[in-house]
Amino acid sequence: MKGKRAQKIRNDQGMVPILETERITKAFGNMFAVNQFDLHVEEGKLKSIIGPNGAGKTTLFNVISGKIRPTMGRVKFKGEDITNLSPNSISRRGLARSFQITNIFPNLTVFENVRLAVQQKDKKRSSYFTPVSSLGETNRKAKEILNQIGLIEYQESVARNLSYGDQRHLEIGITLAMEPDLLMLDEPTSGMSSLETQATVRLIDKLTENLTILLIEHKMDVVMSVSDTGEGSTGAGSLFGRTVVLRVENIHTYYGPSYILHGISLNVQEKEVVSLLGRNGAGKTTTIRSIMGLTPPREGRIIFHEIEIAGRPPHEIFRRGIKLVPQGKQILPALTVEENLKLAVLKTEVEGSEKKELERVYEKFPILKERRKQPGGHLSGGERQMLAIARVLIGKTGLILLDEPTEGLAPLIVKEIRNTIEEIKGEGVALLLAEQNVKMALEVADRHYIIDKGTVKFEGTTQQLRDKQGILETYLGVTA
Amino acid sequence: MSLKLPRLLRGREGGYYWFLLFLFLFALLPLGVVAKIYSSFYLRFGTELLILGLFALSVDIIMGYTGLVSLGPAAFFGIGAYAGALTLLKLANSIWLALAITLVLSWMVAWLIGYLSIRIRGVYFAMLTLAFAEMFHELAFNWQSFTGGSDGLTGVPRPEIGIPPFVLSLGNPHVFFYFVLVVVILVYYGCVRLVNSPFGHVLQAIRDNEERAEFIGYDVRIFKRRSFVISGIIGGLSGSLFALLRFVDPDVLHWFISAEALVMNLFGGMGTLYGPIIGAIVFLFSKDLISSYTEHWRLILGVIFVGFVIYSPRGIVGLYGTFRGKVIPVLLFKLRRPGVGETRKATPDLVRDANPVVERESSPKLKGDLPVHEREAGTEDKE
Numbered sequence: 041m042k043g044k045r046a047q048k049i050r051n052d053q054g055m056v057p058i059l060e061t062e063r064i065t066k067a068f069g070n071m072f073a074v075n076q077f078d079l080h081v082e083e084g085k086l087k088s089i090i091g092p093n094g095a096g097k098t099t100l101f102n103v104i105s106g107k108i109r110p111t112m113g114r115v116k117f118k119g120e121d122i123t124n125l126s127p128n129s130i131s132r133r134g135l136a137r138s139f140q141i142t143n144i145f146p147n148l149t150v151f152e153n154v155r156l157a158v159q160q161k162d163k164k165r166s167s168y169f170t171p172v173s174s175l176g177e178t179n180r181k182a183k184e185i186l187n188q189i190g191l192i193e194y195q196e197s198v199a200r201n202l203s204y205g206d207q208r209h210l211e212i213g214i215t216l217a218m219e220p221d222l223l224m225l226d227e228p229t230s231g232m233s234s235l236e237t238q239a240t241v242r243l244i245d246k247l248t249e250n251l252t253i254l255l256i257e258h259k260m261d262v263v264m265s266v267s268d269t270g271e272g273s274t275g276a277g278s279l280f281g282r283t284v285v286l287r288v289e290n291i292h293t294y295y296g297p298s299y300i301l302h303g304i305s306l307n308v309q310e311k312e313v314v315s316l317l318g319r320n321g322a323g324k325t326t327t328i329r330s331i332m333g334l335t336p337p338r339e340g341r342i343i344f345h346e347i348e349i350a351g352r353p354p355h356e357i358f359r360r361g362i363k364l365v366p367q368g369k370q371i372l373p374a375l376t377v378e379e380n381l382k383l384a385v386l387k388t389e390v391e392g393s394e395k396k397e398l399e400r401v402y403e404k405f406p407i408l409k410e411r412r413k414q415p416g417g418h419l420s421g422g423e424r425q426m427l428a429i430a431r432v433l434i435g436k437t438g439l440i441l442l443d444e445p446t447e448g449l450a451p452l453i454v455k456e457i458r459n460t461i462e463e464i465k466g467e468g469v470a471l472l473l474a475e476q477n478v479k480m481a482l483e484v485a486d487r488h489y490i491i492d493k494g495t496v497k498f499e500g501t502t503q504q505l506r507d508k509q510g511i512l513e514t515y516l517g518v519t520a
Numbered sequence: 521m522s523l524k525l526p527r528l529l530r531g532r533e534g535g536y537y538w539f540l541l542f543l544f545l546f547a548l549l550p551l552g553v554v555a556k557i558y559s560s561f562y563l564r565f566g567t568e569l570l571i572l573g574l575f576a577l578s579v580d581i582i583m584g585y586t587g588l589v590s591l592g593p594a595a596f597f598g599i600g601a602y603a604g605a606l607t608l609l610k611l612a613n614s615i616w617l618a619l620a621i622t623l624v625l626s627w628m629v630a631w632l633i634g635y636l637s638i639r640i641r642g643v644y645f646a647m648l649t650l651a652f653a654e655m656f657h658e659l660a661f662n663w664q665s666f667t668g669g670s671d672g673l674t675g676v677p678r679p680e681i682g683i684p685p686f687v688l689s690l691g692n693p694h695v696f697f698y699f700v701l702v703v704v705i706l707v708y709y710g711c712v713r714l715v716n717s718p719f720g721h722v723l724q725a726i727r728d729n730e731e732r733a734e735f736i737g738y739d740v741r742i743f744k745r746r747s748f749v750i751s752g753i754i755g756g757l758s759g760s761l762f763a764l765l766r767f768v769d770p771d772v773l774h775w776f777i778s779a780e781a782l783v784m785n786l787f788g789g790m791g792t793l794y795g796p797i798i799g800a801i802v803f804l805f806s807k808d809l810i811s812s813y814t815e816h817w818r819l820i821l822g823v824i825f826v827g828f829v830i831y832s833p834r835g836i837v838g839l840y841g842t843f844r845g846k847v848i849p850v851l852l853f854k855l856r857r858p859g860v861g862e863t864r865k866a867t868p869d870l871v872r873d874a875n876p877v878v879e880r881e882s883s884p885k886l887k888g889d890l891p892v893h894e895r896e897a898g899t900e901d902k903e
Contacts, residue, residue, distance in 0.1 A: 105735065107735075126734070126739070127734045127735050128734050128735070128737050128738055128739045128740070129739075131734075131735055131736060131737035132737040136735075136736075137735060139732075143729065143731065143732045143735075144729065144732065145724075145725050145728040145729045145732060145733075146728060146729070147728050148724065148725065148728055152721065152724075152725075155721075156721060156722065156725045156733070156736060157736045157737075159718050159721070159722075160736055160737040160738065162718065164718055165718050165722075166718060166719045166722065166743070167717055167718050167719060168713075168714055168717050168719045168720075169710070169713045169714065169717055170717055170718065171713070171716050171717060172716060172717060172718050172720075172721050173716075175718065214732070214736065217736075218736055218737065
């Protein structure tokens with residue numbers, strides 16, 4: 041791992057290394073995820089590990105916290121060798137970690153989530169017949185943590201019903217509740233909008249003043265500004281002289297009894313990239329799912345190439361040429377890259393041979409060719425996203441729906457994905473892009489829809505959007 | 521609203537205590553026999569319901585609360601039955617000794633099976649528990665001299681309880697019924713305490729997200745093994761009582777017994793303690809009812825079972841939530857939806873409107889406006 045390392049000194053007293061790694065190496069097959077990594081974390085300091093996706097940051101965390109065993113090397117915590125201990129004994133020694141992919145107890149209440157972590161330190165942690173409600177100190181501490189992370193009003197909600205940002209905060213809350221000597225945070229702002237990121241950074245700052253922290257992050261402001269190339273995009277005028285590929289007319293969609301989309305209308309034209317902007321929970325994913333037929337709208341029409349597709353099953357919509365790249369890079373982790381792609385060939389009518397089709401895709405994604413014999417599960421986040429996009433390029437494609445393709449990816453990879461999108465656009469495929477990364481959307485898309493609370497609040501070209509700064513601020517909380 | 525319920529009966533944990541009241545009502549059943557409203561067959565049937573309900577409850581601890589699907593609960597049921605019967609036949613005619621030996625034996629067997637099988641997960645764990653149960657079945661079948669082989673054990677004496685001169689014979693169906701009822705109430709109450717204890721909460725955490733439970737410092741293997749042992753002990757206890765109700769043969773160890781226990785759990789609604797007992801009652805009642813009309817009762821019950829698993833995965837006790845969450849709102853929407861404008865007014869949009877987006881840092885969606893019923897009815901006040 042050759043990522044840059046940044047160090048921020050919290051106070052000058054502590055110089056004892058609380059965590060040390062000696063030549064940590066982890067190999068998956070013959071690929072080294074972490075190679076001879078030495079790390080020293082001194083007590084009372086905040087240390088960050090920065091690096092692009094796939095650099096091995098999370099693997100390093102997994103080794104330290106006992107989730108996976110290193111191929112070689114040792115981990116020392118407070119002077120003790122903890123290399124081959126189980127995660128629970130490492131946690132009990134005072135090392136707490138959070139997870140990049142939210143890892144809470146989804147069916148328990150918010151309060152129970154935190155209390156379970158506090159309870160671990162209680163004398164009666166595994167008492168059989170005392171009611172948990174009688175553990176006064178534990179309950180009090182759990183409430184205090186909830187107050188600190190600002191979730192006290194949702195303490196009785198089932199954790200899975202929280203918004204994404206709040207779930208991330210709960211993730212941190214659980215870790216804090218363990219009262220650790222060393223806090224390891226794995227991309228605490230992954231997948232957050234910039235406003236949420238700010239709030240989270242403030243939260244971490246406030247809560248962890250006297251804690252020792254090891255932080256993985258790629259969204260450092262510095263890195264952000266480097267990637268800010270501010271490339272202009274196609275302006276007005278692109279609306280003319282093109283055929284409409286997809287027309288969504290006034291759709292209303294529900295999840296069970298919850299009313300999510302309150303009459304969304306939009307259209308996507310030939311060779312056009314359209315972005316769907318909005319906060320978490322605004323209805324972006326639901327719109328995409330409605331188009332794909334995964335949550336069909338109860339009312340309204342969806343017309344693709346002059347054919348009504350609302351209410352059709354997803355596989356039929358897929359065969360007509362609408363391809364979805366779902367949020368969260370859902371590839372098949374046990375199959376190799378090549379097998380993942382071959383599966384896509386199987387499901388589609390391909391012109392020419394399978395081999396030719398694969399070659400065509402590999403040409404666009406050389407990294408996938410390199411990795412073609414590796415299981416999908418061994419790919420980094422960025423590579424998984426590439427694979428997910430590559431998969432939908434196989435066969436006849438009229439419209440690609442991209443749901444948050446840059447979520448949780450490093451700026452460098454975001455740039456690559458942007459280039460890929462532009463390339464796809466060049467080939468005459470239309471794209472509908474749900475995004476939170478406004479910068480990216482402004483650069484890559486021709487037209488934009490801002491949705492909020494399930495309705496369209498703005499529709500227009502990049503230029504029009506840039507002219508109306510207020511809109512971005514009101515609905516997305518950013519300035520472009 | 522106007523009716524103020526006692527605190528125990530309210531809130532999320534209220535259901536546990538409502539069912540406890542229901543169990544107390546069971547005590548009235550023998551009165552019906554005395555008053556000749558129905559035949560004494562129902563007294564025996566009621567006893568059987570309670571015993572198999574207890575068995576289903578044991579499965580709920582491991583499956584419903586810990587999330588481990590064991591296919592071998594029959595092992596404990598059978599071991600309990602044999603231990604109880606053999607003690608009464610060969611050692612002493614004392615119910616207390618029989619129960620004590622049952623508890624110790626099922627504790628040891630459960631610990632051993634748990635020790636060997638909990639290290640592996642999912643389907644492998646399930647198959648291993650099934651394999652162990654089948655081994656015990658074979659053993660009971662072939663160890664003619666000790667277990668009576670396929671003939672089973674006959675002539676098990678009915679012990680007496682009480683201190684002279686107040687002695688009652690468990691041979692009397694009324695006495696036995698009350699004895700079983702007391703045991704079921706005590707065990708049920710114990711389980712309610714258990715699932716609300718710190719230990720029980722860790723089990724539920726493991727069920728929900730084993731990895732995170734491990735990472736906040738709980739040795740999940742030990743917790744799972746303890747849960748398995750507790751489930752095994754209760755299973756053994758139910759088997760022992762069953763031996764006093766009927767005779768014992770290798771069928772008590774048959775995998776069919778395990779399957780029925782799982783079906784009762786899914787039927788009634790696992791993860792609730794009372795669901796499986798209700799499941800056992802409904803299952804046995806339907807079986808009795810349908811089999812009096814046709815011998816193909818499995819076919820009919822199977823169809824009902826499939827319907828439940830698909831449409832109400834949380835079983836009979838989940839029906840309320842299922843209806844409240846889906847059917848009722850859908851009916852309401854369908855009924856008052858003349859036009860789009862109307863629909864908009866009828867939407868549960870209070871939360872969103874109460875929180876203007878601009879002022880919030882995180883998104884306003886999904887704050888309580890996703891199905892509340894997903895968890896339990898009435899989560900409003902919990903201490």
